[in-house]
Amino acid sequence: MLSKSQTFSFEFFIALTIFLIGFSVLIVFWNYTNIQIHEKKSSEELISVALSLSQIFFVEGYPKQWSLENVKVIGLASENRINQTKLELLGSAGYETTRNKLKIDSDFYFRIHNQTQEFYFFGKLPRQDSTVVKINRLGILNSTPVIIEVVVWK
C-alpha cells in the first residue's frame, strides 16, 4: 500500500507538472498568436484604408468642381494634378466632416511635402499607443513633384 501510494503521488505530481507547464506554454502562445493576428488584421485594414484614402489625391470627386455644399465624392485632383483649391476646401470642411464624408472609421492625416519643405497638412496626429499605418504616393502640386504622405491610425 505504501509503495503504491508513493508511486501514485510522485508520478502523478510529475506528470501534472509537465502537463501544466505545457498547457501554460500553449495558452501563452495561443494568446500571443491571437494578438499578432489581431494586430496584423488591424494593420491590413488600415493599409487598405490608407491606400483607398490616398486615391482622393488622384480623382476629381463629384461633382468635378465640388464645394462643401454639394460635394458627394471628395476628390482632390484636377487634370491629373493635386488641386490647391480643393485642398483648401478640405481644410475648410474640417477633420470630422471630412472623415464622415469619406466614411472611414479610422483617424488619419495627410502631409504633402518634398525633400525640403512641407506644403500641406490635414488631419489628426496619432496617439502614442495607436496602430499607425503610413503610405506614400507621388503627385504634382503647383508644378512641383511632391510626396503625399497618408497616415491612418486607430
Next chain:
Amino acid sequence: MEMKKGIVFSLDAILSLTIVILLVAALLLLRYQSLIPEKKYEQIGYIASDTLNILTELKVYEIKENPTVKELINSKIIREEDLNRSVLDLIGSFWGGKNYTIAENITREVLQFYNFSCLRLDIEDEKIYSSCDEISGEVAVSSMIESGYEVGKPISGYIARAWARKVRKNTTEIIPFLPEGSGWTGNKLIVTKKFSLPTEITIYNALLWVSIHFGTTQNQAEFQNLKVNGWQKKNDVVWVYKEESYYGTEVTTAAYGYVDVSKEIFPGNNTIELEIGTPNYHSHIHPGMRLVVTYSLTQESKEGEKIFKRRFYFDDVEGYSGSWATASFFIPENAKNVSTRLHLNLIDLEDTFDSYGRNSSDILIYVNSKYLFFNDSFCPDNETCYPSCPWKRWPYEYKCDIKGTKNVSLDFDITNVTINGTNVVSVYVNCYGDRHWGDKRSRIYSDPISDPENSSYIEVYYELDEPVYGYGEIDITREMIYGGDHSNPKNFNFTLSESKAKLLNTFTHVAQGFSCMINVSARNSTSTFKTVFISPSVRAIPASVFIEPKIFSPGINYLRVVDFQPGGSLSPGNLILNYSSFEYTYLIKALVGYGKVFNTSQQAVEDAVERLKEQVGAEGISVEEIEIENKTVQGIRYLWGPSLFKVLAWER
C-alpha cells in the same frame, strides 16, 4: 519495482509532450496568413504608376529651373516651342537622339525628390536612370508607350513645297543617219540630211560621227563633200577606224571617224550634205553615223504626252545609179491603237525591163522581213527580186532595158506588219544589195524642213495608258560610248544609278565597218539576256535600236551586240566598233514635297527653294521659275519612338 516505475513515468510524460507538440504544431499550421506583403507591393505599384504620371504630366517649363534643363534652355537647345512638351517626351527625345547623359540627368533631377523607394526609368528595356544600383526584392512596373517631337523641332509653324515651272537643262540629242547608199558602181552618192533643233537652245558641243564606205584608191578617191550648213568639213574628219576591201584594182574603205561641228550646227534648221562615191563598188553610209548635240534648253514643266503622232523622215538619198535606205522606228511595248504609214516620194527612178521584155520591179520595199512587202512590177522571186537582165560590167552590174524615168509617190498602211520594239523599213530603188540595174540618178526624196508633206517618211501613231511622265518631271538624255575593243560579239555594261533609275527611253546606236545582220540583247544584274532586236534581212540594221527601258534597273546592266550571217553563223570580220553608244533618257523630279517646319513662312519657302535647287542641280538643271505652296501646320510629330517606357519601383 524499479523497472515498473520507470515505464509509467516515461509513458505519461511522452503522452503529455506529444499532446503539447501536436497542439503547438496545429497552432503554427493554422496561424494567420498575412496580406501585408501584397499590400506593400500594391503600394510600390502605386509609386511606379505615380512616377510615370508625374513624368507624363509635368511640362518642361515646370522644370526649367532644374540645372540640366536650365542649361539646355540657355544654350538654345531647348527652344520656346519645346517648353510645353511633357518631361517624358523630352527625355525620350534626347534618348532617341542618343543624348543619353542628358536624358538621365533630366530624369534624375525630376525624381530625386523621392528617395524612400528605388525608382528606375527604362525605355525599350534600356536603362535611362536608376536611383539604386541594383534591383532587389519585389519590383513593381508601370509602363506606357509614347512618341514625341525631336528636340529643337517646332510643333507648329510653316512648311512649304516647291516645283519648277520652268527649268534650264543640259541634254543631249542624237540625230542618226540611216544606213543608206547607192547601187553598185554608184559613182556618186549624195545624202542630204535636214533636221531641226529647238530654236531656244545654247549648243555646247556637236560631234558628227562619220561611218561610210567609199572608194579610196588614190585616183578614185571620191570623198567629195561633207558640208555642215554649207561649211566643208571633209578634211577635218578624224578617222579612227579603217578597213580596206579590194575589188580588182579598186580599193574601197569602210571608215569610221568623227568631226567636231560645234561651230557649224545651230539652233533651228540644219543641213548636212555628204557626197561620196566609188566607180566600181557601191558607196553608202554604214551603221553608226550620227550627230550628237549637247545643248541647254529651257523647258516648261508639263505633263508628258499620252498620244503620239510622229514622223520618222528618210534622209534625201540621191544615187548614181540606184539608191536605197533602211529607215527605222520604234513602238513601245505598251502602245495601244497603233497605226503606221509609209510615204515615199521617189524621183527619177528608171523604168527597167528584163531580157524577156517584162517590166521589172524598180522599187522593192521590205518591212520587218526578208520578204518583199511591195514591188512595183515583175519579180522572179519575193526576196531579192533580181531582174533577168544580161551582165553588163564586172562584177554585178546588169544591163536592163531602160525605158525612161518616172517619179513615183507611194503611200502604204504598214500597221499590220508593224511590231512592238524596233521596226525596219528597207527601200531599194533600181538596185538591191550588191547589184543595180539602173543607169542614172535615182532619188529617195526628203526635205522635212521645207517640204515635209512631199518627203519620204514613216508616220507613227499610238496611245499610252499613262503620260510618259508627270507634271514636274524633267527628261534628260545622255549618251554612253561602249569603249573597250572592237569585237564581234561586243559586250557593253554600264552602271545605272538610283537617281537615273526612272528611264523613259533607251536606244543603242551600233557602229560598224562592214556589217550583215545584228542581234541585240540586254539584261540587268539579275535577269537573263532578252533579245530586243534581230535583223530580219541583210543590211537591215537600224540607226537606233530601241530597248524597252524596263529591262534596265539600278546597278550593272548589260548589252550584247552580235553580227551574224543569214545562216546564223557569226560574222568574224564584221566588228562592232567601240564607238557604238547607248542612249538613255531619264526623268528627274523637279519638285520637292513639304519639308521641315519653320517659324516663318519665308524660312519655309527659302528651304523649299533650296531643296529644289539642290535636287535638280545635281543633274545640271537650273531652275528659272518656281511655284511655291506654303501653309501653316499644327501638331506635327517628329518621330522618336513610339517607345515603351517603364518605371520600375522596389523597396530599398
